[in-house]
Amino acid sequence: MQYLKRYLLICIAFICILLGIIGIVLPLLPTTPFFILALACFARSSQRFHQQLLNSPYVGPILADWEADKRIDKQRKKQIMLMIVCSFAVSIWLLQAQFHLQLLLIVIMFILLFCIKRIAEK
Structure with a gap:
């Protein structure tokens, strides 16, 4: 069950990243909340992907600030x-x-x- 939960969270995180990227060009999709949700999913499922998202040059600083003090x-x-x-x-x-x-x-x-x-x- 834990195995399934981990991969489900990883899939949700990647879908959120995709929606966040689409949200950059479409005004109806908010970008930042999708990246924050992806960060939360990665924090519970994959430390490697979590760190990669935090190290991203485009959204990394915003997400690091959010993770530090909301x-x-x-x-x-x-x-x-x-x-x-x-x-x-x-x-x-x-x-x-x-x-x-x-x-x-x-x-x-x-x-x-x-x-x-x-x-x-x-």
Whole structure:
């Protein structure tokens, strides 16, 4: 049973990494939470993959900060929020003729911003 749990967590972690990478270009998928979830799965299943994720040049420093004290740097938080607003603004602009989809994107954007705002700052 432990063997199955370990490999299930590793699979979930790799799926989260894939979704995080996709989330870099798609505004509806938040990138950072997927990488945090992958880090948590690796911490319980594979120390090697856990360390590789922490050593990643792109997401490693953010994840190391999160793992250390469950907080995000204030400047990084502002950058995340700005990226959310910019990517959603482009998506909303591209859907000019579809008001209901624009409204849905606005609601999702505010939910994401609210969730990010609630994360403790350094």
